[in-house]
Amino acid sequence: MTLPPREVHELLGTGSFSYVFCCHVVGIEDQVAVKVLKQKDMLPGRGREAEFIQGLRHPNLVNVLGIVEEGTLHYVILELCTGGSLQDVIHEQEEDLWAEMPAVERLRAGYDIASALDYIHQQEILHRDIKSGNAFLHTPIVPGCGCPTVKVGDMGFARPVSEFSGMTQGVGTLRYMAPEVLSSGDYGVSADIFSFGILLHEMLSGSIPFSSKNEAALCLAIMGGQRPPFEELLEIGHIGEERLHQAWSILQACWAEDPDTRPTAGQVAEMIQELHSSLCR
Numbered sequence: 569m570t571l572p573p574r575e576v577h578e579l580l581g582t583g584s585f586s587y588v589f590c591c592h593v594v595g596i597e598d599q600v601a602v603k604v605l606k607q608k609d610m611l612p613g614r615g616r617e618a619e620f621i622q623g624l625r626h627p628n629l630v631n632v633l634g635i636v637e638e639g640t641l642h643y644v645i646l647e648l649c650t651g652g653s654l655q656d657v658i659h660e661q662e663e664d665l666w667a668e669m670p671a672v673e674r675l676r677a678g679y680d681i682a683s684a685l686d687y688i689h690q691q692e693i694l695h696r697d698i699k700s701g702n703a704f705l706h707t708p709i710v711p712g713c714g715c716p717t718v719k720v721g722d723m724g725f726a727r728p729v730s731e732f733s734g735m736t737q738g739v740g741t742l743r744y745m746a747p748e749v750l751s752s753g754d755y756g757v758s759a760d761i762f763s764f765g766i767l768l769h770e771m772l773s774g775s776i777p778f779s780s781k782n783e784a785a786l787c788l789a790i791m792g793g794q795r796p797p798f799e800e801l802l803e804i805g806h807i808g809e810e811r812l813h814q815a816w817s818i819l820q821a822c823w824a825e826d827p828d829t830r831p832t833a834g835q836v837a838e839m840i841q842e843l844h845s846s847l848c849r
């Protein structure tokens with residue numbers, strides 16, 4: 569399938585591996601994001617794996633609408649998200665809209681990501697790069713109107729999980745990496761749960777995970793059992809002591825040292841939903 573861009577509107581952003589443009593493409597009415605890859609080998613998945621990724625459909629995923637190889641040009645056609653990444657809105661936007669976002673909405677946003685993870689894990693796919701830079705707001709934040717739908721994107725490192733062998737190649741983003749990924753041992757879907765725990769803490773607290781550490785110190789800290797601090801969670805606002813501790817236990821379960829004791833994405837989604845409902849009462 570080829571879907572050449574019909575009209576290129578604007579550069580949405582650049583990543584380490586790509587340039588992303590807002591475009592109209594032949595055969596799709598809505599505007600899309602076209603991610604032009606700097607290197608061919610960064611195309612998500614290969615062969616059967618690419619089919620896997622294109623077949624994924626979930627309301628909390630940046631759905632992949634096409635993967636195109638045309639001569640020297642390699643690009644991925646994605647659902648367009650106009651609200652920026654969570655990394656942008658939490659740490660980089662001047663308006664500080666995230667600081668105003670109520671705890672209940674931050675939890676809802678966390679639920680969106682856990683639901684997407686639950687779905688891809690059920691399809692036996694491991695994301696391998698869960699972080700705030702890879703979670704996108706479908707539409708921009710409108711002050712006082714809650715958090716727009718969050719969609720998990722960037723499946724560049726995603727791979728199908730084989731029942732019989734765990735992954736051994738450590739990929740992802742250091743500050744979100746599970747200890748077993750850093751130590752290059754076998755890892756599986758529970759490594760995504762660890763990264764999700766770090767991301768959820770970032771969403772609830774508004775703090776950059778392990779902000780002051782250099783790479784070597786960061787590796788040692790994570791492998792030595794260090795995690796983001798409880799005190800930063802107090803930034804979530806007044807949700808009461810019991811709920812604060814409930815949120816803390818969800819985080820601790822996700823980033824447990826032993827991957828086998830971490831909850832599944834479905835269980836995490838349920839725990840977040842329970843806490844969210846108690847805040848809505």
Ligand SMILES: Nc1ncnc2c1ncn2[C@@H]1O[C@H](COP(=O)(O)OP(=O)(O)OP(=O)(O)O)[C@@H](O)[C@H]1O
Nearest residue numbers: 580581582583584585586588601646647648649722
């Ligand atoms: N679906 C999308 N809709 C709108 N903008 C997008 C979309 N996907 C990516 N972008 C924009 O393009 C930028 C780069 O995308 P992305 O982070 O996925 O690239 P990458 O090459 O995988 O880089 P990195 O590994 O550094 O994150 C994002 O920060 C965002 O601004």
